[in-house]
Each structure stands twice: as structure tokens, then as C-alpha cells.
Amino acid sequence: MSPDSAPAAQEPDIPTAHAAPPGLLDLFLAFARMSLAGFGGVLVFARRAIVEQHRWMTADEFNETFALCHFLPGPNIVNLSVVFGSRLRGIAGGVAAFAGLLLPPTLIMTVLAIAYARFGDLDVLRRSLAGISCAAVGLLIAVVFRMMTPLLKRMDPLALILMLGVFLAIGVLRLPLPAVLLVAIPVSIGATYFLRRKVAA
Amino acid sequence: MNAENPIWALISTFGLMSLFAVGGAAAAVPEMHRIAVEVHHWMTDKQFSDAYAIAQLSPGPNVLIVTLIGYAVAGIPGALAATLAMCLPTALLAYYVSRLLNRPSQSRWPGLIQAALVPLSIGLMAASALILVQSTDRTIAALLLTAMVAVIASVSRINPLWLLLAGGLFGFAGIV
Numbered sequence: 001m002s003p004d005s006a007p008a009a010q011e012p013d014i015p016t017a018h019a020a021p022p023g024l025l026d027l028f029l030a031f032a033r034m035s036l037a038g039f040g041g042v043l044v045f046a047r048r049a050i051v052e053q054h055r056w057m058t059a060d061e062f063n064e065t066f067a068l069c070h071f072l073p074g075p076n077i078v079n080l081s082v083v084f085g086s087r088l089r090g091i092a093g094g095v096a097a098f099a100g101l102l103l104p105p106t107l108i109m110t111v112l113a114i115a116y117a118r119f120g121d122l123d124v125l126r127r128s129l130a131g132i133s134c135a136a137v138g139l140l141i142a143v144v145f146r147m148m149t150p151l152l153k154r155m156d157p158l159a160l161i162l163m164l165g166v167f168l169a170i171g172v173l174r175l176p177l178p179a180v181l182l183v184a185i186p187v188s189i190g191a192t193y194f195l196r197r198k199v200a201a
Numbered sequence: 202m203n204a205e206n207p208i209w210a211l212i213s214t215f216g217l218m219s220l221f222a223v224g225g226a227a228a229a230v231p232e233m234h235r236i237a238v239e240v241h242h243w244m245t246d247k248q249f250s251d252a253y254a255i256a257q258l259s260p261g262p263n264v265l266i267v268t269l270i271g272y273a274v275a276g277i278p279g280a281l282a283a284t285l286a287m288c289l290p291t292a293l294l295a296y297y298v299s300r301l302l303n304r305p306s307q308s309r310w311p312g313l314i315q316a317a318l319v320p321l322s323i324g325l326m327a328a329s330a331l332i333l334v335q336s337t338d339r340t341i342a343a344l345l346l347t348a349m350v351a352v353i354a355s356v357s358r359i360n361p362l363w364l365l366l367a368g369g370l371f372g373f374a375g376i377v
Contacts, residue, residue: 177232
């Protein structure tokens with residue numbers, strides 16, 4: 001589950017204005033296509049389709065909308081589909097993009113779930129899946145490492161302590177997520193606020 | 202509100218969880234594991250790590266691991282219920298917030314909150330990695346494979362799909 005972290009490197013801005021607003025079917029199909037192309041993270045494909053291919057939004061508008069979806073809870077790319085769709089075509093557009101993003105892969109996943117329930121005990125499949133799991137965890141570790149690098153470089157003690165605290169509470173002590181976040185989020189926001197005020201003063 | 206009804210359990214579990222999924226799907230993996238394996242015993246450890254692998258390997262948003270969990274609990278209705286419960290509440294929230302913030306504001310709060318959330322979501326994802334290592338890497342060979350993929354993915358820009366398939370081949374060959 002690679003995070004849809006920051007938008008990829010900045011392309012040169014495309015100065016052209018918007019294309020005409022897409023039809024509902026266009027929205028559905030566009031999101032279905034980027035969803036099915038997106039192995040391990042749909043964001044890169046979303047950006048390419050929306051900004052470069054269809055020109056439904058400028059790069060700036062895309063970044064702004066993405067920042068909003070990233071800061072809200074939930075699967076970022078799902079939030080993104082609804083916000084994009086509704087900005088372009090109202091509520092119906094939001095529904096079309098949401099359905100396009102989720103319907104095809106959910107169907108595929110359901111078929112895989114049925115296959116797993118029936119054949120998951122086959123030795124060949126068990127072994128192959130075990131190997132894929134190992135690799136998948138390795139990918140996640142690489143993503144965590146990449147995200148951690150800027151914090152380590154800045155030696156930002158507050159961020160490092162908070163990161164370590166959440167890691168221990170969830171990963172080692174296995175505390176429930178809501179309880180941990182109800183403490184960690186206010187602490188983090190409060191501390192960040194006071195630190196920034198001190199810097200500004 | 203029947204506690205025995207598995208569909209209702211799925212909807213309430215994932216609906217609530219989605220609101221706490223700060224930092225996306227990967228950050229919610231420990232909570233999914235805790236609920237599905239430790240609290241409700243919906244799946245074994247092995248089934249959970251298989252589900253994670255399948256979700257990584259198939260197209261679409263990675264959050265769809267909940268589809269597999271839902272199917273394990275209650276078949277096709279469970280798969281659909283879990284998926285919608287995980288995706289719909291926050292999508293509605295995003296819709297309303299984006300309408301509120303339609304005009305760009307000069308407020309520094311969004312930036313501040315986002316900066317405050319970054320270390321938390323990294324900590325959550327690191328916890329995901331730890332929990333998955335514990336349920337996946339039960340042999341030295343498996344641990345080595347994970348470490349190798351982590352290093353390769355960190356230093357190169359190779360498409361992750363190739364690494365997943367290579368892992369599958371190692372597994373198929375009986376090495377891990």
C-alpha cells in the first residue's frame with residue numbers, strides 16, 4: 001500500500017485553459033481506466049489523466065485539490081475522485097467518478113476473494129502468495145524509509161518523538177487506533193502550533 | 202443493531218475506521234489486523250498477510266484489502282458492505298469540506314494540521330510494516346527476501362509490480 005504521498009515531480013505547467021467539462025460517462029470511464037492502471041497507487045495515473053491527457057484541471061488546481069484530500073481521513077484517491085467529479089459536474093459527477101474508481105477493481109477483488117476461498121489451500125498458491133507477501137512488506141518498508149528521510153535529515157525532534165510514539169503504541173503495544181489518535185493528533189497539532197509561533201516570534 | 206449480524210459488524214467497524222485512517226490505507230493496516238485477526242478472529246494471521254499480498258498485486262486503490270476481509274466474513278454481501286463502509290463516509294466528508302473550502306483561503310490551519318499529521322502517518326505505516334513482518338517473515342529466507350526488496354525499492358525506481366512478481370517466483374520455487 002504505497003501511500004499517495006506528495007504529487008510527483010512538477011511537470012512544466014500546462015498553460016492552456018480547461019477543456020470542456022466531461023460527460024458523466026467520460027468521468028466514469030476515465031476513473032475506471034486510471035484505477036485499473038494503478039498497481040500500488042493510483043495517484044500518478046490520476047494526475048497524468050486529469051491534468052495532461054484530458055486537461056480537466058491545471059497542475060495547480062490538481063495540487064490544491066490533492067492537498068485537501070490528503071489532509072482529510074480516508075483513502076486519499078477515493079476522496080479525490082469524489083471531489084474532482086463534483087467540481088467538474090456536480091453531485092452526479094462525484095458519483096460517476098467514485099463508481100468508476102471503485103466498481104471495476106472491487107469486482108476483480110471479489111473474484112480473487114472467491115478464488116482464494118476455493119484454491120487458497122493449494123500448495124503452489126500458498127507458496128507463491130507467501131513470496132508475494134514478503135515482497136509486498138519489503139515495498140512498504142521502502143516507502144516508510146523514503147517518507148522518513150526528510151524528518152531524519154532535519155533532525156526534527158518533535159516529529160521524531162511523535163512518530164516513534166505512534167509506532168510503539170500501535171505496532172508494539174497494539175493499542176486501538178482511535179484511542180491513540182485521539183491523544184496523538186491534538187498533541188501534535190498543539191506542539192506544531194506553539195513551535196511555529198516561537199519561530200515566528 | 203444486532204451484534205451477531207456480521208454485515209453490521211463490518212459496516213460499523215470499517216465505517217468508524219475510515220474516519221481514523223489518517224495517511225491513507227497503509228496507515229490503517231495495523232487497525233485492520235487488530236480488528237480482523239485479534240478482536241473478531243475473522244481471519245488467521247496467514248490469511249491476513251495473503252489478503253495484503255493480493256490487494257497489492259491487483260489493480261485499483263490499495264484500500265480494497267477491505268473487500269477481501271469483508272468476503273472472508275460474509276461472502277459477496279460482506280465484500281460490498283466492507284468496501285462501501287470504508288470508502289463512502291470519508292468521500293462524503295471530502296465532498297462537503299471541498300464545497301466549504303471552494304474559495305482558496307489564506308488560513309494557515311490546513312498547512313499546519315497537515316504538517317502535524319505527517320509524523321503520525323509515518324509512525325502508523327512503520328507499525329503496519331512491523332505487524333506484517335511478524336505475520337509474514339517466519340523464516341530467515343523470507344526475512345532476507347523482504348530486506349532485499351526493501352533495499353532495491355529504496356535505491357531504484359523499478360516498477361513495484363516486478364518486485365512482487367519476483368517474490369511470487371521465489372515463493373513458487375519453494376525458497377521462502
